[in-house]
Amino acid sequence: MKQSPEQREIEENLGPGAFSADGFLGSDPRSLADIIRDDQALVKSLGLTHQAIARQLGALIRLGLPGLGTPVPYGDHLEVIVMDYRGIIPCPFRDNVREEKRLTVCRDRLTGDAIRWTDLNVHMIAAHGFYEGRGSPFRVDPAEVQAMLGIQPDPEPEKTES
Amino acid sequence: MEIVTTILSISLISVALAILIILAERLLNNYGDCQIDINGGARQMTAKGGSSLLSTLAGQGIFVPSACGGKATCGLCKVQVLDGAGPLLPTEEPYLSADERQKGFRLSCQVKVKQNIKILIPEELFNIREFKTRIAKIETLTHDIKGLRLDLQEPDRIRFKAGQYVQLYTKPYGKVRESVFRAYSMASVPSDDRSVELIVRQVPEGICTTYVHQELKEGDELRISGPYGDFYLRGDCDELVFIAGGSGLAPIRSLILDILEKQLVYKMTFFFGAVTLRDLYYLDFFRDLEKQHENFRFVPALSKPLPDDNWQGESGLITEVVNRFIPDGKNKEAYLCGSPGMINACLNVLQTKGIGPDKIFYDKF
Numbered sequence: 464m465k466q467s468p469e470q471r472e473i474e475e476n477l478g479p480g481a482f483s484a485d486g487f488l489g490s491d492p493r494s495l496a497d498i499i500r501d502d503q504a505l506v507k508s509l510g511l512t513h514q515a516i517a518r519q520l521g522a523l524i525r526l527g528l529p530g531l532g533t534p535v536p537y538g539d540h541l542e543v544i545v546m547d548y549r550g551i552i553p554c555p556f557r558d559n560v561r562e563e564k565r566l567t568v569c570r571d572r573l574t575g576d577a578i579r580w581t582d583l584n585v586h587m588i589a590a591h592g593f594y595e596g597r598g599s600p601f602r603v604d605p606a607e608v609q610a611m612l613g614i615q616p617d618p619e620p621e622k623t624e625s
Numbered sequence: 626m627e628i629v630t631t632i633l634s635i636s637l638i639s640v641a642l643a644i645l646i647i648l649a650e651r652l653l654n655n656y657g658d659c660q661i662d663i664n665g666g667a668r669q670m671t672a673k674g675g676s677s678l679l680s681t682l683a684g685q686g687i688f689v690p691s692a693c694g695g696k697a698t699c700g701l702c703k704v705q706v707l708d709g710a711g712p713l714l715p716t717e718e719p720y721l722s723a724d725e726r727q728k729g730f731r732l733s734c735q736v737k738v739k740q741n742i743k744i745l746i747p748e749e750l751f752n753i754r755e756f757k758t759r760i761a762k763i764e765t766l767t768h769d770i771k772g773l774r775l776d777l778q779e780p781d782r783i784r785f786k787a788g789q790y791v792q793l794y795t796k797p798y799g800k801v802r803e804s805v806f807r808a809y810s811m812a813s814v815p816s817d818d819r820s821v822e823l824i825v826r827q828v829p830e831g832i833c834t835t836y837v838h839q840e841l842k843e844g845d846e847l848r849i850s851g852p853y854g855d856f857y858l859r860g861d862c863d864e865l866v867f868i869a870g871g872s873g874l875a876p877i878r879s880l881i882l883d884i885l886e887k888q889l890v891y892k893m894t895f896f897f898g899a900v901t902l903r904d905l906y907y908l909d910f911f912r913d914l915e916k917q918h919e920n921f922r923f924v925p926a927l928s929k930p931l932p933d934d935n936w937q938g939e940s941g942l943i944t945e946v947v948n949r950f951i952p953d954g955k956n957k958e959a960y961l962c963g964s965p966g967m968i969n970a971c972l973n974v975l976q977t978k979g980i981g982p983d984k985i986f987y988d989k990f
């Protein structure tokens with residue numbers, strides 16, 4: 464299908480070297496629309512919504528922030544570490560949203576398993592249903608998130624903007 | 626025969642349309658030469674239209690500060706445009722107050738030069754230069770921080786105030802096809818005017834920091850411009866409090882060295898915060914300074930030292946350590962540099978000590 468200039472610009476922004484060194488699509492051969500559609504189906508199969516996932520990830524950032532880079536306990540055996548860097552990164556979807564360059568890691572102290580995400584991830588999940596492509600350094604896998612955090616589903620079904 | 630004629634006709638029409646589009650693009654996007662009037666005729670220049678005001682001015686040797694490389698994310702490149710800017714863009718709105726909009730301030734990275742344009746800029750921007758440099762030394766300071774020493778080639782000297790920053794320009798590398806630039810504070814002392822020292826922390830997936838950490842090597846040429854910024858000593862006090870984390874040590878080092886070199890009579894305390902010992906650097910350097918200067922106190926602090934660190938120094942979040950050491954804010958100024966989280970947390974502590982916002986200084990990038 465032919466892309467609009469806006470779609471083409473977004474895909475360029477998501478590619479390597481535009482907004483980040485390796486970009487947001489990784490080695491994923493699928494189109495942006497397919498990536499978003501497949502993740503939407505995955506999220507739905509988990510009984511979740513993009514908003515519920517983004518809300519939980521955002522809440523953990525706020526929990527970890529006062530730690531200034533040191534681990535903050537969460538629940539029985541999880542800990543959250545927020546590392547922030549100088550600078551701002553704009554959303555590649557060109558919606559005039561800018562996020563601080565901040566990386567959050569949630570680690571299971573018992574198993575050593577960890578998931579990580581950025582503030583930009585949280586925005587792109589909530590606003591665009593975009594979790595990044597497979598092989599992208601900052602892909603947030605909804606199944607891994609759910610396995611670690613056990614997010615409660617929203618009571619109401621949602622409409623997505625993707 | 627009819628099919629061949631149809632195909633031929635469609636092909637000819639397609640070719641004709643393609644030529645028309647190319648011609649239209651060339652005509653419509655060709656803004657020709659535009660006059661740029663700066664500060665009421667104090668300087669006038671002619672530049673080819675079509676690029677951003679930021680890059681057009683840079684092409685004429687006038688470097689407006691920008692920390693984000695023209696992506697409208699830092700808001701530093703504001704200039705007052707009196708005429709010829711076109712309508713305000715949504716990308717600019719978050720950075721401009723109502724008063725600034727009324728006075729015609731715009732983000733120069735978002736204004737495209739399409740016609741003659743009149744602008745007002747601070748006189749000090751005329752002093753900003755572009756420098757060709759050669760990398761004399763790359764030093765690994767921690768697991769994610771490198772120090773660079775750049776020897777200036779042309780021009781071969783720089784004049785700056787301790788605390789100011791330069792912009793570093795990358796070359797295309799790997800998958801990165803375009804040059805970008807980012808702001809880095811100078812760690813060297815202004816009297817050392819033939820070189821510049823920078824401290825760069827690797828940002829995961831960062832375009833410029835990855836270039837510095839993985840692409841650059843000693844002997845390479847590097848382009849910078851500067852000096853920029855208003856993070857420098859005010860000194861209307863008896864005592865100076867410096868707080869830094871990570872690569873934020875850079876401008877603080879420059880300020881402290883400059884003050885000691887000039888033998889200014891301030892009492893100084895430098896708090897340097899990190900998580901574990903592997904995140905600290907320049908420890909011996911500042912401890913030596915402390916031994917040599919009785920008006921300088923160095924307080925490195927770890928928020929989560931590891932058992933193997935055998936840390937004997939201050940422990941706790943940098944905010945807790947500052948709170949313990951600073952009894953009150955009387956006759957004090959504070960200079961902060963580090964991550965936004967650290968700065969925000971320290972602002973709260975300093976203000977509870979009575980150091981007002983007008984006595985606290987930090988770079989907003």
